[in-house]
Amino acid sequence: MTRRRWRWALLTPALLALALAIPLGGPAAASDIRIHGLVSQGYMRSTDNNFLADTENGSFEFSEAIINFSTKAGDNLRVGMQLLARDMGAEGNNTVGLDWAYGDYRLRKNLGIRFGKLKSHIGMYNKGRDVDMLRTPVLLPQSVYDETTRDFAHSYNGFSIYANPLVPVAGRFNLEAYLGTLPVRDPNSSFWQSNLRLVTNRLAFLQGANLTPTITEMTVRYVAGGMLMWHAPVTGLRLGGNLIKGQIEGTAFLEGTVPLSEALAGSGLELPPGASSVKGLRSQPFSMDVDIEQLLTASAEYSWRDLLLAAELLYTHFDVTVDIDLAGVPIQLPTEVKWQGYYLMGTYRFSDLLEVGATYGQFYPNRDDKDGRDVVAQGGQAFEAWRENIALSCRLDLGENWLAKLEAHRMDGVGLMSAQLNPQGFDRNWYLFLAKVSAHF
């Protein structure tokens, strides 16, 4: 038998077995393989600033393709996996990767353990952030679900234990506690770049510098977290919270120019005779230790008939210590990253076809500098200290399995936006328009 025939001889029974196991619309055995998937394609265009891609010129780099499989693998054991390819500007580029893969063993009816690559609990909607069918807006509210955080916080590898007790009078509770690590797909993604820039911008030693950080390695030692969701006895009301703690280590270097004469003024350090600045500087690799003291979200959602109201709050505190050797001077520099964001959202379904929504949110990359005074002192512009967002969304359910969305955002400020994508600088007031079509099965 030739090699090709061997291949078919092996593949055909496997494909037949799979085909027989897949439900094709009619009733089938309860333990067959479930397959679901979706494809989506979007378009983004902005005025004045680039948002995640070259949106000032309009960008189609905004898509997802997902397929997942799950089956009951034994008594009380369920396994599943999902593959995802996405494109969001410079991130994703349609590379197919493992989105989640889990084993879920139920110890008792409402108590179980999960293991594998699991989706992180951040707010109410992070776990489904790639799935357009689950919400009215195109983008989840960016003040809590900033797109640049997706690669950082989307999922973790580890273990969790969950329970869903029904407490008389009080209602249903969902609880989950977990321990694991976060896979870092791209240490130079917008998230890490923007946050390291936040740190380096605050170092007095580097004020007035024009330095670009390059992260060579990023390792998450551990993350641990908990989730609590309360489904109140009032139909449609749920309240919840999530807390994540962890520790990250990394190495990076800075490249650019530093006016050392200004930076060293008053520091007690002296420049070599005749030197007023160091240009074309590339620092030695330096280490970073990041303690995730808390990444906290608080959430509330009320759903009544065709109305949905939601509000969420994000609050972070990262302690960052940078051990840097710049121009022969070893220095340990502790600093903090303290985000704060919240949003209010309302959606209403007018008919089977039309659903509309409105969202208002604010985000501060440093809640101790909401008016941007520190940013200005560091040589930036005050509106880099916040991002205020008003969004109007329209969802059209074109059929049972596909939909289209249109969305407009009015933005004030550029907090945590990528400087790399905006080398010409930022404008304070800008607009973002999005359109997207999604289909699922």
Add this chain to the structure above:
Amino acid sequence: MTIRSFLLAVSLLLAVPALADPIVVVVNPASPIQELTSKELKAAYEGYGLPDISEEITLVYLRGDIEDAFNLSVLGISSKKVKVYWLRRVFEGESDLRRICKTPAEVRRFVSENADCIGFLPVPELDESVRAISIDGTPHSDPGYPVK
């Protein structure tokens, strides 16, 4: 319009739901489940299982107007929101417990062939291949049956 005729109109409007056809909740004839409370039925269709059964159960849905009526009656939300609820579970990596059937015959066949499941049917479609259960101690033949 007199007050009497206004009250009559209001009472007729309020009476409409009570005149709606019952939706029979059915299980496999071999199932240990004899009856459920409204809360237990709601919990089952939210994916939290059935009392005294540790196995994961399959939730059998019948497409059409009856699905809308069932979701509003049992879960208190529209079928659109129920669909989003289950899609969320599917794409978040949790189990999809639904079995969507297009005809009552499909529901009967699935329920009669699988012990760990629960479904619903219009009264005229009930036969001996499945077993109707009482809700809140009330059989579907009783006017007080709550699933309509």
